[in-house]
Amino acid sequence: MLNKTIRISEEVHESLSSLASKNDTFNDVIKRLIEQNEEFTDEQAEYYNQEIERIENGIYEGVNEISLEELEKRVTQLEKEIKHEL
Incomplete structure (x- = not known):
C-alpha cells in the first residue's frame, strides 16, 4: 500500500x-x-422514492406499526452500535 502524508490541524x-x-x-x-x-446509487434512490410514494398514497402493505417507545429503543440501540463501530 502506498502511504501519503496529509496535514491536519490538532483539532481534526x-x-x-x-x-x-x-x-x-x-x-x-x-x-x-x-x-x-x-450518496445513494440511482437504484437505491429510485427504490426509496417508490416506497415513499406508496406510503404517501396510503399503500401500507409490508409496513409494520410500532409504538413510539419501541422506536426510541431501536434508535438508542442503533446509536450505540454506530458509536461502537466508530
Whole structure:
C-alpha cells in the first residue's frame, strides 16, 4: 500500500482520535467516514422514492406499526452500535 502524508490541524487530529476504536488506524476512520457520506446509487434512490410514494398514497402493505417507545429503543440501540463501530 502506498502511504501519503496529509496535514491536519490538532483539532481534526483529536476528532479523528475520538472516532477511532482501540484497533483503528486513522486510515480506518477516514475510510468509514467517506463510506458513510456516499450518496445513494440511482437504484437505491429510485427504490426509496417508490416506497415513499406508496406510503404517501396510503399503500401500507409490508409496513409494520410500532409504538413510539419501541422506536426510541431501536434508535438508542442503533446509536450505540454506530458509536461502537466508530
